Amino acid sequence: QKEVEQNSGPLSVPEGAIASLNCTYSDRVSQSFFWYRQYSGKSPELIMSIYSNGDKEDGRFTAQLNKASQYVSLLIRDSQPSDSATYLCAPHRSNDYKLSFGAGTTVTVRA
């Protein structure tokens, strides 16, 4: 089993719709969870971090965390063509330095 698994893409959604990205992780000790966005040819950019169970909203983005189920998700509301990118899930153990990155889910927003 991979450390971090993300729903396979590509995920194609119409403009204005909700894009739902899922991530499961195997390490129960993970405490912090980060979502990165990577545009084609660019570097990963941190867009969300979540530390506690429940929802965290930031603009059009909502992260949801369920540690019991070892599941974290990212919702993009009112999707825009500028949201077309690959989204990387990265759980983190509090007693470690490194992040474990998922393979990423590529999202394409159709105008």
Add this chain to the structure above:
Amino acid sequence: DAGVIQSPRHEVTEMGQEVTLRCKPISGHNSLFWYRQTMMRGLELLIYFNNNVPIDDSGMPEDRFSAKMPNASFSTLKIQPSEPRDSAVYFCASSLAKGFEQFFGPGTRLTVL
């Protein structure tokens, strides 16, 4: 405030040549990470430092790869000799401390012919 700085942004070299990639972390960040990204293998952690000391280099693929961090504001990743399979985008990232978010540099796209 400047983010993570990497140089060069692009490097094209011939097989067998030495390649040196450079990174300047965000000022005040204590941890530095080197990653490699390819389509086939995704984002791979090569090595990371904390307070200029290498903590884990288990991701370094071969002895041809080496990394140093002589001070808090500079790190290098060297490949000697380079091979075509080393072609990838190499990212440097830094974080404030253990458990904090990592911030990535723009990357160096390496092509080994």
